[in-house]
Amino acid sequence: MNCNLAVIKGDGIGPEIVTEAMRVLDAVGEKYGHTFSYTQILMGGASIDVHGEPLTEEALEIAKNSDAVLMGSIGGNTSTSPWYKLPAQLRPEAGLLKLRKALGLFANIRPAYLYDELKKACPLRDEVIGDGFDMVIMRELTGGLYFGERHTEEVNGVRTAVDTLSYNENEIRRIAIKAFDIARKRKKHVISVDKANVLDSSRLWRAVVEEVAKDYEDVTYEHMLVDNCAMQLVNNPRQFDVILTENMFGDILSDEASMITGSIGMLSSASLAEGKFGLYEPSHGSAPDIAGQDIANPIATILSAAMMLRYSFDLDKEADEIEAAVKAVLADGYRTVDIMSDGMKKVGCKEMGQLIIDKI
Amino acid sequence: MNCNLAVIKGDGIGPEIVTEAMRVLDAVGEKYGHTFSYTQILMGGASIDVHGEPLTEEALEIAKNSDAVLMGSIGGNTSTSPWYKLPAQLRPEAGLLKLRKALGLFANIRPAYLYDELKKACPLRDEVIGDGFDMVIMRELTGGLYFGERHTEEVNGVRTAVDTLSYNENEIRRIAIKAFDIARKRKKHVISVDKANVLDSSRLWRAVVEEVAKDYEDVTYEHMLVDNCAMQLVNNPRQFDVILTENMFGDILSDEASMITGSIGMLSSASLAEGKFGLYEPSHGSAPDIAGQDIANPIATILSAAMMLRYSFDLDKEADEIEAAVKAVLADGYRTVDIMSDGMKKVGCKEMGQLIIDKI
Numbered sequence A, B: 001m002n003c004n005l006a007v008i009k010g011d012g013i014g015p016e017i018v019t020e021a022m023r024v025l026d027a028v029g030e031k032y033g034h035t036f037s038y039t040q041i042l043m044g045g046a047s048i049d050v051h052g053e054p055l056t057e058e059a060l061e062i063a064k065n066s067d068a069v070l071m072g073s074i075g076g077n078t079s080t081s082p083w084y085k086l087p088a089q090l091r092p093e094a095g096l097l098k099l100r101k102a103l104g105l106f107a108n109i110r111p112a113y114l115y116d117e118l119k120k121a122c123p124l125r126d127e128v129i130g131d132g133f134d135m136v137i138m139r140e141l142t143g144g145l146y147f148g149e150r151h152t153e154e155v156n157g158v159r160t161a162v163d164t165l166s167y168n169e170n171e172i173r174r175i176a177i178k179a180f181d182i183a184r185k186r187k188k189h190v191i192s193v194d195k196a197n198v199l200d201s202s203r204l205w206r207a208v209v210e211e212v213a214k215d216y217e218d219v220t221y222e223h224m225l226v227d228n229c230a231m232q233l234v235n236n237p238r239q240f241d242v243i244l245t246e247n248m249f250g251d252i253l254s255d256e257a258s259m260i261t262g263s264i265g266m267l268s269s270a271s272l273a274e275g276k277f278g279l280y281e282p283s284h285g286s287a288p289d290i291a292g293q294d295i296a297n298p299i300a301t302i303l304s305a306a307m308m309l310r311y312s313f314d315l316d317k318e319a320d321e322i323e324a325a326v327k328a329v330l331a332d333g334y335r336t337v338d339i340m341s342d343g344m345k346k347v348g349c350k351e352m353g354q355l356i357i358d359k360i
C-alpha cells in the first residue's frame, strides 16, 4: 500500500517525537511492504516564524490532498513566547482550529487507559484503580463554542464579549453514530455528557443521542451531567467505556481523563473526518521546556501512527504490531523520564524509538 | 444579634441536613446571645409538588427580605423523577437559577480542602496529597452560558440549538475583586482560569483580571487554561490557593475539586451578593437514594451555616466555634457512613448534629 502523509512536526518536542513515529512507520512499511511518503508542512509557531501566520493556504492544500496527517504538537509557553503577543487569529492554536474545520475533522477520539506497567504513575489510589480502567473519549471537534460567532464590543462604554455555542442535529448525530460504532467494538456502553439542566444545546444533544441509540440495541447508554462526569472520572474511572460529548466539555474531560492515567506521554489521539481521512497526534502538548534535549517520550506519537494505520488505512495487523512492540519495550523495563520509576532503565527519545523499531 | 433567615430545606436529604444546621445555629445563638428566626420557603421539587413551579414570587420575596438564606439541596433523580418530565423552565434547577439571578448572587465561594482525619478517603495517592491541600474556588454565578439568550429552532428543517456566553467587564471585575480580597486573607495566590486561546469572553476575562490584579501587589496571580486546570487538580492540587473562574468552568472545576478531597459531604459553599447578603448551601447534591434514612452527613450544611455567620453577620468567633466543634467530633472518631473507615464510630445524621451541638 502507498500512504501519502502530510506531516506537521510542530513546535517544542514535536520534531523529535514525530521523527521517531516516522521511523517506526518505515520499519512497519519495510516488514509488510507498504510505502509511506511524507510531505512536511508547517503549522503553529514554526509556521508563524517563517510565514507570519500559523497555517498557510498552501500548507492546508497539501494536508487536504494527503491520505492522512501525522502531527506532533504545537504552541509554546503562553507567557514568554512572542507568538502570544500576536492577535488571537495569528497565534499557533488558530492554525489548529482552522485545520480542523477545513479538513472536517469532527470526531476526536482520545483513549485513556492505564498501562499495567505504569500503575504506579497513576495519581489515584490502588483501591480506586482496582483492576484498571480503559475508556475512550469521543469529542465533537468542529462545532460549539470553538466555532460559533464571537465578538467584543463596547455597550454603553462597557466592554462586553460574546461567544456562541451552537449545534444542529446533524452535527450531533454524526459524532453520536461514531461513538456508538466504537462502543460496539468495545464494552458496548456509552455515557453521553452534557449540561441538559441548563443549556438548550445540551437538550438537543440529549434528544439526538436518544434517537441514535435506538439503532444500537446492543449498546447500553446513559446521560451524565458534565459536572458529575468531572467528579466520576476521579471517583470511579472504571465505570466508563465510551464518553460522548461536545467540543468544550470534551476538551476539559479528555484532559482530565488523560491525567488520571498518570502517563499522558503514552496517550494517542485521532481526529477523523467523514470517510477514512484523519489527523493523528499525541494527547500531550509541545512541552517547550524539554524540547531538543532528546528526553521526550515518543510513545504517544508512535501509538498515534498506529491509530492512523487502523482508522485511515485499515492496516489492523500493522497497528497491532506497533502496539505490541510498545508493550514489549515497556515490559523489558525501558522508560523515558516522564514515566521513570525505581529499577527501570532510563532511555531518551531516540533510543525509545529504536527499541520499539527493534521489536518490529 | 437578630438574624432573619429564609430557609430552603429542599429535596432528598435536604430537610434532614438543614434541620441539624438549624439546631447547631440555635445552640450557638443560645451561647452567644443571638436569635435566629427562620422562615421556611419552598424551592425545587418540593415547590413543584405544591405549586406546580420550582420557585414562586412569594417565596422569592421572602428570600429577598431575609438577611441570608440557608439551603439544603434541590432536585431528584433526573431519570426517574416526574419533575424531569416537565418543560425545562419548570424543573427544580430552574428555581435555583432564578433565585441566584434575582438575589444577585454573583460570587460562589467553594472551599475544597483535605481534612487530616479524612486523608484516607481522598482518591489521590499519599505522594500526590503530600501535606494536604486547601483551596477556594471563586465561581462567577450569574453570567455566562447560564444566563445568556438561548433558543432552539429549525433552520431549513434542521433542528438547531444556540446558547450564548456573554460577559461584560463589570461582571468580571466584581468577582475578580472578591477573589483577590479572599486571597489576601489566605495564601495570597490567585489562579484565574479561562480558555483565552479560543474564546473572546475569556480574553476579556484575562484583560480585566490583569487590571484588577494591579490593585493587589501583595497577591501573586497567574492564568491557567481550563483544560490544564482540570489536569492540574488531579496532578498537583497543592499548587492552588484561590481559583477564579467563570460560571460554567467553575461548575465543572469546583465539582472536580470537591471530589478530589474524597469527602464532599464535608464541603460548604456560599453564594454572595454585593454587600452582606448570601445564600449558604452544601456542595453536595440532594442524594434522593438515601433520603429519609437518617444516614446523610449534615456537616457540609452545618459548615455552610458557619460560613453564613462569618460572611453575612461578621460573627467570626461563633463561626470558629462551629468549625472547631466539627473538628473535635471528627477527632473523637465519629463518622457518618459516607466518610466511615475502619475503627471509627458510625453515627446517623441526627446523632452527628447532636455530637456537634454537645461540643458548643
Ligand SMILES: CC(C)[C@H](C(=O)O)[C@@H](O)C(=O)O
Pocket (backbone or CB within 6 Å): A093, A096, A097, A251, B197, B198, B227
Ligand atoms: C490548542 C487548543 C485550541 C486545543 C483545544 O482546546 O481544542 C487543545 O487544547 C486540544 O485539546 O487539542
Ligand SMILES: CC(C)[C@H](C(=O)O)[C@@H](O)C(=O)O
Pocket (backbone or CB within 6 Å): A197, A198, A227, B093, B096, B097, B251
Ligand atoms: C443544579 C445546577 C443548575 C447547578 C449549576 O450547574 O450551577 C449545580 O450543579 C451547582 O453547581 O450548583
